[in-house]
Amino acid sequence: MSKSYLDAGETHCAIGHPKTVFWQWMLTVDHKRIGIMYAAVMFVFFFIAVFTALAMRIELFAPGSQFLDGDTFNQAFTLHGVLMIFLFIIPGIPAIFGNIVMPLMIGAKDVSFPRLNWFTFWLYIFGCLVALTSLFNFNITEGEILFNFADTGWTFYAPYSLNTGTNVVTTLVAAFILGMASILTGLNFLVTIHRLRAPGMGFFQMPLFVWGIYATAWIQLLATPVVGITLILAVMEKYFGIGIFDPSKGGDPVLFQHLFWIYSHPAVYLMILPAFGIMSEIMPVFSRREIFGYRTIALSSASIAGIGYLVWGHHLFTSGMSDVAKTIFSFLTFFVAIPTGIKFYDWIATMYKGKIILDSPMLWALGTIITFAIGGLTGVTIAMVGSDIHLQDTYYSVAHFHYAILGGVVFLLFAGLHYWFPLVTGKLYNEPKAKVAFYLNFVGINLLWFPMFIAGYLGMPRRYFDYLPEFEIYHQISGIGAVVIISGLLLMFQNFLSSWKSGEASPLNPWNATTLEWYTPSSPPPLENHTKVPYVDFGPYEYHYGQPKVKFDLQTMKRID
């Protein structure tokens, strides 16, 4: 059997030719290995954040203080938010599957700047470490170490972030470094997609996941610098008091919110577009037919990325912005909803006259259609200015973004984990277990967050560590949901880990898919991917009676159909 990229020695390195497996991983520039390392680190942070959330949920199980005080709770949701957003889901899908799968899909041997990719990964790690140090206050003189994470919420709103005594500066710097890493990833992918497509492959022959990564990369590139400089200005403000955000010096604290959301709103599309890409890969494969409305889906990704820049003001409907501005921002926001909706209909039309195979990637995809539909439609509710006056900063909006991010982005990330697991590891996971894990997650998220829509509508504000007794029942259902979903998560990852170790070997193209990442000579793929770069004069999803139309001799990459 030929060698795969996971075998010892099968890698290019940034510096020299290290002998040990350890250094071969640390210095690797191979896009697949880098993607795996991102995944490993990210899921560790993901679980830390999940268990922080569990602690919050337990605290909220009954009114009054259970075992956390107000300050600790505030640090907990900040930690949860910062880890989930900056360390996990913003880099998330691009860093994992953008790295592992995108070059394979376009027939490239690696990304355009492999060394930069390696540097970016370590920049990301550095950012994570800075974020971790900000958890603690080192009081050298008294030899104490205090747990002292920022308590600002992941949004760092001024003037609160300027006044609080916790380690906000370190956290801001961490977010800045992670932002740099995100910019460099986007830059690398943009050039890769422009330059390294296999001969013959035009933009409209690219798989839709690549379109998602492409649209995302533009957002990473153009929006991240704005938040980067905003964080730097906040640091300057904190150290030197230059006054831009500080009302006691005449500055305008709401300006911070504008600058923050100019980035952070596009950032939510940055999370969801590659996730939609995964959906677009899974739907045709498990319907055994060509996708419906390829161009519409591709172009709607692009238009979402574009319009997404113009709607940040919908986070400021109660911040004292002028009514004209509110109206405009509300109006524009609905224009993001439309292309998103159209995608959904396209995906569902893809099932029409197909052959629906309910394997776990498809289950996750279909489940996400339900949960993301809820997340998206409740987002429309709060795009209505009047409704948002009531719902802003309540649990309604928290439930909305968890449905959209957890029930949309993260669920699709999980769908992708199942879908590409055989490609990445060369093993098959345990299907019955995977199905049980899916149902636990699906039931769990709905128990966890649906009651919170009601609580929010009834007036339960967010970021409350204690609440009026009227809301108790909703928090209790939610607490039970948290336990259910977390057991689902644990089961899923247990399945992945044990299957990777001792699962059954996967055949070359286990799902019988049409996209190029499956047409490598070995499973998992060898170091430089395809044996030869194919000539691409076919679409990404060409099926004929449920079978891939295009066939290759995998040793020569010659067409044999």
Add this chain to the structure above:
Amino acid sequence: MSDHPYVPEIATDREGNEYEVQGWQGDFFGGKLGFWLFMLTEIMMFGAMFMVLTYYFTLHHDDFINASSSLNRTLGGFNTVVLLISALTMGLGLLKMRYGDVKGAKLMIWATILLAIVFLGVKAVEWTAEYNHGVFLGLPALQGGLPESKPFGEIIFFGMYFTMTGLHGFHIIVGIGLMLWLLKRINANQVNREHYILYFNIVLYWDLVHLIWVFVFPYYYMIGAGLSTGGH
């Protein structure tokens, strides 16, 4: 990474036509595109700061004019000229390299470095003068709520002035570093008449650095030009 020379792969279509495959190795246009994209992020970053500045300029118009009028336009103008010339020398160097005049190119790079150092020196003189007038980040004049505080608009103006010129100065320093590295690569013949993507990108970088200054200068130094004779 493999050390043997890179030979592009050939892809064959069904008719047997052959197509050269673009690899990541030796991709001149890819390198250029990547760097242009990076320049875009710089523009977004400085652009956001200019937006903040504009916002406060409309809010505190008079304070801004006052503060601006106290900057030293002679030195600022001199520095603008220095940077413009340095952009010229930098560009000329690249032309020389492409015509194979390695010595001339190196000379031009040294000239650019020299001009960059002059720029920093003048900047240092300016900052010192401002410091001696009590105007500097963290000094009482720029802290709100103290008796010796300047009016708010001026605090913002100087806060942003030091932040932005500081950040710009940082870019100049990085630029000098890049040029020294470039000289090393030229000496090692890794940048030459055929392979000059690194040179090209550093020229691009330097262009951006001077372009930003071309916006910084009028915004900070010139808006108050009508008010006084200028200079500390």
Add this chain to the structure above:
Amino acid sequence: MLEGFNTSGSIIAEHIGFALEMNLWLSIVLFLSVVGPMLYLAWKYRADKVKDEDIENVTHHLLLEITWTTIPTIMMFTFFYYGYTSMVTARTMPPANESIIIAVEGKKWSWNHTYPANANGFVHKTAELYAPANKNVILEMTAPLNDVIHSYFVPAFRMKEDVVPGRITKQWFNANEGTYDIECAEYCGTSHAYMLSKINIIPQADYDAWISSQDSKPAAFATGASKGQELFESNGCNGCHSVTDDSILIGPSLMGIAKGKTAQYLKDAIINPNKDIADGFSAMMPATKMSDEDIAEVYSYIATAAVAKGAAIIESNGCMGCHTTDGTPSAGPSFKGMGTLDAGYIKDAILAPNKDIAEGFSPIMPATTMSDDEIAEVTKYLKAL
């Protein structure tokens, strides 16, 4: 459900409520238009029912595509429209001359309401809001410059607007009689979850009567609390300081400080709070303006708050018939000095008084039934003498 949430207590609540309801029903339609076909197709074309030859690659259907673009688009515009109109209702302030304008200050972590001066020039200040029924009320809100952003949220009225340091933001309502909750909806730190208050909507006549008086609260809400206590609460001091026991909320407990410190000390601490910080606390207390008389009231409240309950219990049980507080013995020994006795002894002395008699007194004291709580209050009182 929060009190008054369902009553459509205000016109804003009605309009926003309508927008939300319309949105809910159309959202359900949209949701079903996605999930319904999905479930149907997943069932209809399930793998074991479809032969490979029957699979068709349908990739376009113009009419369908136009339908599922235009209908949702129309719905989106409908949403936008009602979002817009309900915003106009909520954000268009009624004419000032037909409204009562109440100033709101939000600070860590309390709400203060300041009313227009009455005919005598007296200005009311309250922690809870009192306003007349069916009358326009405009809130002009701000926060101290060194404070943070808060948000004044009244779920029952579906109204909310941020309270920003250095800015004045406004919102208004016109509500029916009742009591409604106020919550802070913009995260503001440690006690964000406790930054609560209430809106009390009362009959116009009651409101007028109150405003023309100098009473701290309308008659129906009078608690008999002293002026000092009213001030302590309406200025939000109780959000951070306890006075009746020594528990630490945000700031230090003020119980017993009157013993060692003068009213002048209190005044300094109120006007310039962060000059001199007690160990282990951070400088976060907002400065408050108060007249000297008011400070004297607060001072005497602090001085007596901890023991007021105990004093009242002793009073109502008739203990003072036989005991004094100034050290002179009467039918029984004086209370002064009993503070040194341990709590168990005091309890026994109340419940079974004649078991163990102090020298020189006769066993004449009647046994009294008191709850443990009451005994604790009494003990506290004795200790403070």
